Amino acid sequence: MASLTFNQVYQRLLRQYGPQDWWPGDTAFEIMVGAVLTQNTSWTNVERAIGNLKQRDALSSSRIVAMPHAQLARLLTPAGYFNVKATRLKNYCVWYESQGGLSKLKRLSTEILRKSLLSVNGVGAETADDILLYAFDRPVFVIDAYTRRLFTRLGLVEGNESYEELRRIFESKLARVKDKVGVFNEYHALIVHHAKYFCRTKPRCQDCCLQHCCIGAVIS
Ligand code: SF4
The missing domain is CATH 1.10.1670.10 (Helix-hairpin-Helix base-excision DNA repair enzymes (C-terminal))
Incomplete structure (x- = not known):
C-alpha cells in the first residue's frame, strides 16, 4: 500500500x-480567549462562556484583569473547570497587558513570542501554537x-x-x-x-x- x-x-x-x-472569533483577542478556554471541553461550551463575557461587555484583557475571580469563574461556568480556567485566563490577560497588548506583541519574532506565551502559567504548547497560528498568523503547526x-x-x-x-x-x-x-x-x-x-x-x-x-x- x-x-x-x-x-x-x-x-x-x-x-x-x-x-x-477556522478559527471562529471576531477579533484576535477573542481567538486567544477561545484557545485558553477550549482545553478539555467542546467548542459549543467555549462559545457559551465567551457569550457570557460579551454580554457583560467583559471581553477585553483590562476588564478580565480587573474582574474578581469569583465573578469571572461564574461567567466561565459553561466551559467547565471554571475555577482553573478563570485563573488561567486571568494569568493570560495579566501577561497580555504587561506586554503592551496586540500591537506590541505583533512586533515580536515568532520564536520570542512563542517563548513568552509558554511562560504564562497554564499555557501549554498546543494553546501557544493555536494562538500563534490563529491569532498572530504565524506559520506554526x-x-x-x-x-x-x-x-x-x-x-x-x-x-x-x-x-x-x-x-x-x-x-x-x-x-x-x-x-x-x-x-x-x-x-x-x-x-x-x-x-x-x-x-x-x-x-x-x-x-x-x-x-x-x-x-x-x-x-x-
Ligand atoms: S484514517 Fe482513520 S478512519 Fe481512515 S482508514 Fe485510517 S484508521 Fe480508518
Whole structure:
C-alpha cells in the first residue's frame, strides 16, 4: 500500500470536506480567549462562556484583569473547570497587558513570542501554537491528540514522538508550501474534523476518504 505524503493527505481532506473557516472569533483577542478556554471541553461550551463575557461587555484583557475571580469563574461556568480556567485566563490577560497588548506583541519574532506565551502559567504548547497560528498568523503547526492518532494510523509518524518532534516533522514535511499560514490553519481544522467524524477512537474506516492509503484501516 503506497502511503500519501503530508501534502497529499492535506489535499485529500480539503477535497473531501472543503475549507473549515477556522478559527471562529471576531477579533484576535477573542481567538486567544477561545484557545485558553477550549482545553478539555467542546467548542459549543467555549462559545457559551465567551457569550457570557460579551454580554457583560467583559471581553477585553483590562476588564478580565480587573474582574474578581469569583465573578469571572461564574461567567466561565459553561466551559467547565471554571475555577482553573478563570485563573488561567486571568494569568493570560495579566501577561497580555504587561506586554503592551496586540500591537506590541505583533512586533515580536515568532520564536520570542512563542517563548513568552509558554511562560504564562497554564499555557501549554498546543494553546501557544493555536494562538500563534490563529491569532498572530504565524506559520506554526498545531499538534493535538487528533493529529497524533490520525498520522500514527496512516503510518506517517511513530506516535510516540514528543510534541516538539511532531511539530518539527509537520513543519519540515510542509516546508515547500508557499502559503504556510493559510495551509497550516486549514490543515489543523481538517484534521480535527476528520478525527471527530471518521478517525475516531473507534474509527469509521468503511466511510473514510483515506482508507486506500491507510495502514491502520480496519475494514470488515
Ligand atoms: S482508514 Fe480508518 S484508521 Fe485510517 S484514517 Fe481512515 S478512519 Fe482513520
